Amino acid sequence: MNEWMQQHPASIGGLVLWAIGLLWLMPSGKSDKARPGLPGILLAAAGVVAFCLGAGRGVDTLQSEVMFWSFALTALVCGALMITSRNPVYGALWFALATLGTCGLFMLQSAPFLAAATVIVYAGAVIVTFLFVIMLAQQTGSAGYDRRGQFGIPAVLSSFVLLGVVVYELQSAPLQINRPETPKVAEVGGASGSRDGGTMTSPPALPSPDAPINPPPPPSVPALLSRATPETPVGSMKGLGRSLFGDYLFAVELAGTILLVASIGAIAIAPRREEGAL
Amino acid sequence: MSEITPLNYEELRSLMVAAGLFVLGAIGFLTRRNLILLVLSAELMLHGVSLSLVTFGKIHQNQEGQAFTIFVLTVAACEAGLALSLVLALYRQTHSLDIRLWSELREFDVPSPVSVDAAGASSLTSGYEGIPMLTPAGVQPRELPKTVNADPKRPDRTPV
Amino acid sequence: MSQDLLAPLLWLIPAAPLLSAITTALLGPKLLKYRSHIPCWSALAVSFAASLALLIMLPQQTATTAGGFIPPADLVAAPGAAGTDPAVAVAEPQTAAPDVSLPVNRPEVVVYIGEWLSLEPAPDKADVDVTADIPSKNRQRRGLRVPLELRVDSISSIMLAMVTGVSLLVALFGSGYMHHDAGYPRFFAAVSMFVFSMCMLVMSSSFVMLFVFWEMVGLCSYLLIGFWFRKPSAAAASKKAFVLNRIGDFGLIMGIFLIWTNFGTVEFAGVLSNTQRLQELAAENSGVITLICFCLFLGAMGKSAQFPLQVWLPDAMEGPTPVSALIHAATMVTAGVYLVARCTPLFVLAPQAQLLVTGTGAVTAALAALIALTQTDLKRVLAYSTVSQLGFMFMALGCGAADPNLASMAVTAGMFHLFTHAFFKALLFLAAGSVMHAMGDVIDMRRFSGLRRALPITHWTFLVGAAALAGVPLLAGFWSKDEILAVLMAASRTGEHRLFFGAVLVVASLTALLTAFYTFRAYFMTFWGPEKFPEEAGHHPHEATPIMAWPLRILAVAALFIGLAVGPTHLFGNTLTKTVGLTPFEAHFHLDVMALSVVIATAGIGLAWMLYVAMPRVPATIATVLKPFYVLSQGKFYLDEILYVLVVLPLRGIAFLSTLFDRLVIDGIIDSIGTVPRVLGDRVRSLQGGVVTAYAGLMWVGLVVLVVVCLSIS
Secondary structure (H helix, E strand, O other): OHHHHHHOOOHHHHHHHHHHHHHOOOOOOOOOOOOOOHHHHHHHHHHHHHHHOOOOOOOOOOOHHHHHHHHHHHHHHHHHHHHHHHOOHHHHHHHHHHHHHHHHHHHHOHHHHHHHHHHHHHHHHHHHHHHHHHHHHHHOOOOOOOOOOOOHHHHHHHHHHHHHHHHHHHHHHOEEEEEEOOOOOOOOOOOOOOOOOOOOOOOOOOOOOOOOOOOOOOOOOOOOHEEEOOOOOOOOHHHHHHHHHOOOHHHHHHHHHHHHHHHHHHHOOOOOOOHHOO | OOEHHHHHHHHHHHHHHHHHHHHHHHHHHHHHHHHHHHHHHHHHHHHHHHHHHHHHHEEEEEOOOHHHHHHHHHHHHHHHHHHHHHHHHHHHOOOEEHHHHHOOOOOOOOOOHHHOOOOOOOOOOOOOOOOOOOOOOOOOOOOOOOOOOOOOOOOHHHOO | OOOHHHHHHHHHHHHHHHHHHHHHHHHHHHHHHHOHHHHHHHHHHHHHHHHHHHHHHHHHHHHHOOOOOOOHHHHHHHHHHHHHHHHHEEEOOOOOOOOOOOOOOOOOEEEEEEEEEEEEOOOOOHHHHHOOOOOOOOOOOOEEEEEEEEEEEHHHHHHHHHHHHHHHHHHHHHHHHHOOOHHHHHHHHHHHHHHHHHHHHHHHOOOOHHHHHHHHHHHHEEEEEEEHHHHHHHHHHHHHHHHHHHHHHHHHHHHHHHOOOOOOOOHHHHHHHOHHHHHHHHHHHHHHHHHHHHHHHHHHHHHHHOOOOHHHHHHHHHHHHHHHHHHHHHHHOOHHHHHHHOOOOHHHHOOOHHHHHHHHHHHHHHHHHHHHHHHOEHHHHHHHHHHHOOOOHHHHHHHOOOOOOOOOHHHHHHHHHHHHHHHHHHHHHHHHHHHHOOOOOEEEEHHHHHOOOOOOOHHHHHHHHHHHHHHHOOOHHHHHHHHHHHHHHOOOOOOOHHHHHHHHHHHHHHHHHHHHHHHHHHHHHHHOOOOEOOHHOOOOOOOOOHHHHHHHHHHHHHHHHHHHHHHOOOOOHHHHOOOOOOOOOOOOOOOOHHHHHHHHHHHHHHHHHHHHHHOOHHHHEEEEEEEHHHHHHHHHHHHHHHHHHHHHHHHHHHHHHHHHHHHHHHHHHHHHHHHHHHHHHHHHHHHHHHHHHHHHHHHHHHHHHHHHHHHHHO
C-alpha cells in the first residue's frame, strides 16, 4: 500500500481532488444555497485528469491520446456534473454528454457498433423519454428536494474508498492476461493492437525467477463462435453477430422477451387507471 | 500461441475510467432525492459496467464482452421504461418526485424524513398545476409561491 | 349369591352418579334445563339401592365363600387377564387382629378395574433405594403400585349406604329448594359429581386413590360452596374452604409418603392388614407410626373441620342449604372421621396420636358449642353444632389410647355417631333450608319467630332433629352420644391417661349440655314466641312443597328410629367390627351413662325453654352481665382473626418480600438484559427511517466492505 502510494501520487491526488470537487458541487443536506460551481468543476476536472494520468504513460499515437483524454474527461466530468446538478433537466443533459463520452471510449476499445447502438438507444430514446417525464412531472425545474442532498459525505467517502481499492488493485498487482494469438483486429481509432507499444511506467513486481513459477491456469475455452479470428476481429459486426446469434441465441431471445414484457409492464403501470386507460 | 503479459496502460486507464463512472453513478444514486435522477444514476453505473465489459472483451480478444454489453443495453432500456412508468405512477400519488415521501417502511416511531427537513425546503407545488408549460430553462427560478398541502387525505405525502 | 351379582353392584354405585354428572354437565344447560334433577335422582336412587343390596349381601357373601380368597397381588401378576373386564375377588384376609383369639369373618369385595400406577423398582439399585434403611426382609414391594380397584368392606358399605341415602333425600329436597335457580343443571351436575367422588373415596383400595378422591370431594365442595359465585362472600368462602383444606391435605400426603417409605406399598391390604409388619414397626420404631398418624390426622382435621382448621365450615354455609346439609353436615366432613377409623390398625399402635385426636376433638367440640350459643344465624348455629359433633366423634376415636382393647368400641362409637349424625343433621339443615325458603332467604333468627303455626311440617321435623341432636332418649343422637360418653367413661377408668380422659369426659358432658341448650335455643327462637315474619317473606310464608316436605318426613323418621334400630341391637357394631383392625366386643348398656345423658339433655332443653320461652328478657340481661364472654362467643373466639394474624399476615409479609425481590432483583436483571437489545436497537433503528436511499446506501457500504475484504484476502 505504502509502495503504491509513493509510486502513484497522481492516483492518490486525483482521487482526493475529485472527491473534494464532488463534495463542493454536491447539493448540501443543510441548506438550499448552491455554492459557486466553477471551483468545484475545476477541482473535479483536475482530479479526473490526475486520476487518469495515474494509469501511466505509454507510447501511443497523439491521435489516440487526444481522443482518449477528450472522451474520458467528457464522460467523467459530465457524470460528476450530472449527479450534482440541481435541475433534473440539466442532469439529463449532462447524462447525455456522459453517454457520448462513454460511446467514444467504446470506439477506442474497438466497439464501433456498440458506440453507435448506445448513442441511438440512450440519446435517441432514453434521454428523450426522461426529458418527457421530467416535463410531465416537474415543470418548475429545480424543486426543494433537488436543492437538498443526502448522505453526501458518507456516500462520497465509501465510493472513493471502493474506487481507490480497485485502482490500487489494478495498478499494484496488474492482471496477468493470458493473451491468445492476436488476430488482426478491426482498425478503429488507430489505438488498437498496440499492446506491445505500451508498458507500465512502473513495471509490476513480477515473480522473481527463482520463485516457483505459478502460471495462471489456461483460460477455459471460450465459446467457439465468440472467439475473435482474423476474419472476424473484435468489434466487427460479423463477429458480434456470430457471437450473438450463435453462442448466445437463447439469451437474445430471452432479452427480446424481456423487452416485450417490460413494454407491456410499462403500458400497464403508467396510465391513469381512474381515466379508464387500462 | 498465447502469451501471458500484464495489462497495458491503455487497458488500465480504460478500466479505471469505467470504475470511475460506476462510482459516480453510485454517488448520484445515494445523494440525490429526485426519482428521475436516481434512475439516471443507475444508468451511469451501467455505463461503467458496459465499458469494463467492452475493455475485457478487447483484452481477451473475444466477442463476448460486447455481446454482454448488448444485453446490458437491452436490460437498461427495459429498466428505463419500467422505471419511468413507475415514477409516473408514484408522481401521480404525491405530485412530487421526492423519494423521501415514500417512507412507509420506517419504524412507527421514527419521524418522517420529510417532516424532518420540511423546514426551509421550498414547495414544489405551484399554482400552475394543470396548465401545460415548458420546463423553464436558463436561470433557476428564485421564488415560488408556497402552498399548503393540496390533498388533506394524504398528509404524509405532501410535497415539500 | 354369586360374584356375578356383586361386581355389577360395586360398579353401579360410583358409575351411576358419574354418568349422571357427565350427562347433566353436557346436556343440562341446553337440553335438560329445569329437568336436570332427573338424571341425578335416578342415579342416586340406583346407587342407594345398590348400596343397600351390598350392605345386605356383603356378610352373607363372605360366609358362603369363606376360603375362596384370591389375593389381589395374584390378580396383578397376570395383568393380561385384567384388561377392561373387572375381575372380582372376594377376599377374606387371613390375618386376624392380633388381640383376638377367635377368627373373624372380614368380608371384603374387590373389583379390579385396571392399573393406575405401576412403577417397578429399579433392579440392582439398592443403594439408591429410598427404603434402604429398612431391613431388607421388610421391603415387600419397593415400587409403587396403585391399582384402580373398587374395594368394599364393612365400614365402606355402611358409609356407602349412608352417603347415597342422604344424598338421594337431599337431591329430592334440592330440586324443590333450587327450583328456577339459573344454575339448576350445574347444581345437580356438581351434586352427582360429589356423590361419585365420595363413593369412590370410601371404595378406594389404596391411600393414593383415597387421596385423589379426597381432593375431588374438596373440589366439589369448592364448586358448591361457591355455587352463587357472583356473591363475593360465597366466592371468598369457597376459596377459604379450599385453601384451609390444602393445609390438611399437605399432612395427608406427607402421611402417605411415610406409609410408602415404611411399608413399600400404599394399598390398604398391604398396610392395614399387614399385622406382621405393623408389629415389627411398632417394636423397632414406634415414632414412625406416631408420625404417620399425626400426618393422617392433620388431613382429617382439615376435611373434618377440627380445631384450628375448623373456620372454613361455618363460612361454607354461603352455599345453597341442600349443599350444607349434604356436604358440610352429613357426608364430606365425615371423611376425616372415616379416615381415622379406617386407619385404626395404625392408630392403635400410636397412643400419642390417639391422645391428640381426643384432645383436638374435645377442644373443637367445646369451642364450637360455646360459639354456637350466641350465633343468631340459624345455619351457623347448625354449622357450629356440626363442628362440635365432629369433635365428639374424634373424642371417641382416640379412646384406644387408654387401653388398646377399647379401640374397637371407641371406633364403633365414633362411627355410630357419624352415622346417626348424618341423618339428624341433614334433617336439621334441610328444615333450616325450608325455613329459609319460606322466609325469603332470611336466616337471621332475630328477624322471625313463632313459625310453628305457619310451617307445621318444618316445625315438627326440626323438632325431631333438634331432639335427636340434643340427645333426647330413644332418638338417634341419644344412642350414639351415649356410646361416646360410655367409651370416654371406660377410658377414664383404665390406663395411665385416666386423668386426661376424665377431663375429656367432663368436657364432653358439658358440651352435650351446651348442645342441648343451643339446639333448643335455636328451635325456640325460630318456632316459638310471637309470630313474626321478615318483609322478604311476603305476607304468607309458604310451607315446604311436597318435594321438600317428603325428604324432611323421611329423615325425621330416620332420626327418630335409626338409632334405636341399629344401636341397641348391635346391628351397627356387629357390622362395623368386621372391618380390618376392629374386633367384636362385648357391648353392655351403660345405665349410668344413660342417666347422665338424660339429665344433661333435660337440663339443656329446660334451660333453653326457661330462657327463651318462659323468660325471654333474661338472655339479654345475661349478655350484658357477661359481656366479655358474650362478645368472645359472638366473635367466634376471634379464631379467624387469630389465624389471620398468625398465618395470613406472615405469609403476606413473605409474599410482599418475594414480590419486592421479584420486582427489584429478578425483574431488574431480566429488564437490564432486555435493555441491551433495546439500546442497540435504538442505535440502529434510525436506519429503518423509511428513506429508500438509506437502504441502498447500506447495500453499497456492504458491497464496498465485501470488495475490500475480498481484494485484501487475495
